[in-house]
Amino acid sequence: MIKAILIFNNHGKPRLSKFYEHYNEDTEQQIIRETFHLVSKRDENVCNFLEGGMLIGGSDYKLIYRHYATLYFVFCVDSSESELGILDLIQVFVETLDKCFENVCELDLIFHVDKVHNILAEMVMGGMVLETNMNEIITQVDAQNKMEKAETFIFQSTRQDR
């Protein structure tokens, strides 16, 4: 089971944080900080697996991370997930984002964090992997976006763009 998915930049600023287990707000922020601290210390040539920090559950949980340009993508998982499989999943996630946003960069994630959440919701649900087929995910996300757009045109009085 995936416990949390975090995306933050090289300075530790969170770009996306999704927890599949409940923590209160302060703890969530602490976890983000602790995870950033652990991951940023890592060298470039070491493996992508780390033991989880104290707050997130200690050595029972692993942090599997990938560093793309200015962003760290970190998945915190327990022992029931295959480490190599999660690495692949991160890759699929990033490729999907790339397709949805046309050469995704950090700014896209900053300004469209809700869209990223929507994409993620089509891939991981309740801490478990839902769909891994990139095209399938994109199809569904597009369909839902279309539904949203259709609604905004009905209400002429004020523009509903968020």
Add this chain to the structure above:
Amino acid sequence: MPAPIRLRELIRTIRTARTQAEEREMIQKECAAIRSSFREEDNTYRCRNVAKLLYMHMLGYPAHFGQLECLKLIASQKFTDKRIGYLGAMLLLDERQDVHLLMTNCIKNDLNHSTQYVQGLALCTLGCMGSSEMCRDLAGEVEKLLKTSNSYLRKKAALCAVHVIRKVPELMEMFLPATKNLLSEKNHGVLHTSVVLLTEMCERSPDMLAHFRKLVPQLVRILKNLIMSGYSPEHDVSGISDPFLQVRILRLLRILGKGDDDSSEAMNDILAQVATNTETSKNVGNAILYETVLTIMDIKSESGLRVLAINILGRFLLNNDKNIRYVALTSLLKTVQTDHNAVQRHRSTIVDCLKDLDVSIKRLRAMELSFALVNGNNIRGMMKELLYFLDSCDPEFKADCASGVFLAAEKYAPSKRWHIDTIMRVLTTAGSYVRDDSVPNLIQLITNSVEMHAYTVQRLYKALLDDISQQPLVQVASWCIGEYGDLLLSGQCEEEEPIQVTEDEVLDVLEGLLVSNLSTPVTRGYSLTAIMKLSTRFSSVNRIKKVVSIYGSSIDVELQQRAVEYNALFKKYDHMRPALLERMPIMEKTASNGPTEIVQTNGETEPSVVEPKHPPPVNQPASQGNDLLDLLGGNDVPVIQTTMPTKPASAGGELLDLLGDLSLGGPAPAPAPPAPASQPPFLLDGLSSQPLFNDIAAAGEAAYNKNGLKIDFTFERANPNPNVAVITIHASNSTEADMTDFVFQAAVPKTFQLQLLSPSSNVVPALNQGTVTQVIRVLNQQKQQLRMRIKLTYTHKGSAVQDLAEVNNFPPQSWQ
């Protein structure tokens, strides 16, 4: 009121903030605006405001006032609203707030909505944060959706079902009928989530596991199709068809095949196929192989398959990708116990991993694995690598590595000299990281290697000259110099060029330790005692007297006490000094002293001579029954012996203190005798008058046979020490009643040493239904005829019985 700003605007504004304080100010302003907007119950802009709130929440600012607004959004008819509302619910709400229950109705309606995406949203939210009450209420709806033909909904329903089962395990039965057709789906998404659902059910309930075993053929077929199907653009990831699904199925197969022969057999072929056919050039191929290896190791696979699996792991170790190496090491560690030989083949690769640059987990795994692979054949080579690793590794690993080295050296040392050299190497390179209990272990080891004493003390002395900062090294060295200082002086060393030192030089070194700032109080204690011991081995007694008297006024209470007592030894008890400070006898190793076990030396870390504060007890028992003392060998050097155990609470207490208070940790000695105060101290009674001789049986017959209690002796020689005879007594009872509280005690003449181990039980069952056995170890260094006095106590038919006997006719083989 002007329209609330868009999310994009907010983000842009916040990014212009240059300090944390500025950012906080902006956020607070916006929060205020949002709050007033909420108060106005404005439907149009609600979703915009909540979106902004969620963004602020991600940055770490409190957003709980938006919880109710999320609910209102969920209840709205518009998809846009619902989408943000559900997202907000997942981020802000949880089962600890009562508010979340209000969602239940909305979710229920949305689960039956006409638009599949709305249904999807509802399923997603329920599956993420549904509480047990919500799950109970809505399980029926989820189950219905599990049977729908819409694959988009079906896959979501499957994962939602997993969440429901996790929250409310009793509902698992409810989903069973729906699972019937799950595996016949074509859609990979549904297949994937169905396998997850099945996995969850099998993990939770052994009944389900048994039930689903029949699916193994179907799973094997699906897997086969995936591998053989050739290129399918839909599911292709780097040339492999849906690797995620393959991994999932392999995992389920693992659970189903574990412990079950039939299922395991059905899987053997496909596992071999996957193992050999999968492309390994990309990570996805390796992920599948890894999962296959784990499955092979867990189920009851045939040995050829297991070897194949380990070879795959061996190949992983050579892979350039560090992640693969890490994963391989972790798995090999799990399998090394069961498939030791196969893993041995990859030993050199594993040892190379020790040199890997990846400091963290990998080196630790490689180290653990290397230790697991050490055996008698490869000890020299492995130790070289491990010592090199010890030199260069992180401090956090040094303690574990040092302990591992000691343990391995102890088990497999090819020669004593090599062993001592290895220990010296560890002490000099990682001396400060060595565990505290290694010091007594090492001392014992050194004592036992009699022929190496001169060599050892010489090397330790030289090491001390170089460096006195590493406390364990210093402690062991000072102890050795104290014991074997005479060997150091005499210049006899076979192994190495003997060094020439004078007494003064040696004493200089030891005194240097006493005054140095680097020495801990414990180390100082060791050096003081060492200096004291040298008073019987060296001739410069005056110098030693001076040193000892100086420390009589030391601030350190421990040192002061020692110095005062040693002074007393010089003055009042000088006649006892030589005997007290005599060389230590060989310490019997009673238990394997691994790094995790603490050798008990009466609570002191220094297994040295008993403090002179014990002279009073030494003298006291002399007044009680001298002939007993003769027989039991109560002498004035109660150094560590594994002799008479336990001190009964009765009056003979001090006597037995004398004999057995410094027992080396090990199995509990014979149980204390039954302690009614009226019973005289055992073995004292009757012996000063006429000993009661019972039937002196020739060994081979019963050594004792009276009143229905028969005791037989059997003998064997202990390895590796030929001077130790191991005698096992077998007590049997031919009467009709059990003998309870059975206690067997024994005493031997002065020249022997005796150790009684725990009896198998305290009850000798009636009518020869069973025997009580107890092991006696007798150290017979002078090879004299063994004689033994035994005392038996037990309760029979309600009355206490006590008896004494002497056993003399031990067969010559037992003591020669």
